[in-house]
């Protein structure tokens with residue numbers, strides 16, 4: 001059963017003048033019904049009662065499945081094309097064969113335009129081979 005909390009104040013302005021706008025069946029968590037309250041001071045409408053914060057990951061996973069393997073900031077990071085190309089070019093044992101947008105390889109010219117390539121390429125493929133000495 002989903003644990004919930006009933007707010008006695010607005011989560012935005014902390015006003016205590018709350019008005020019940022509606023009560024509806026809870027199809028998401030199947031915990032009965034949920035209400036929508038409106039703050040009489042700032043007019044924010046919010047779910048009340050609402051799931052406690054610790055329950056939110058379970059609720060999310062129930063709807064969207066388990067968390068993805070590559071979470072941004074943990075195993076997935078923003079990498080820019082310009083600095084990456086520079087890094088590869090500085091490696092004496094590597095030779096770049098081609099650089100192209102992963103999903104639009106025919107638009108290869110985009111990767112030659114600094115700035116544009118960072119936003120228009122989305123994913124970049126750098127084909128590299130070991131330089132024969």
Ligand SMILES: [Zn+2]
Nearest residue numbers: 010013039042
């Ligand atoms: Zn308020």
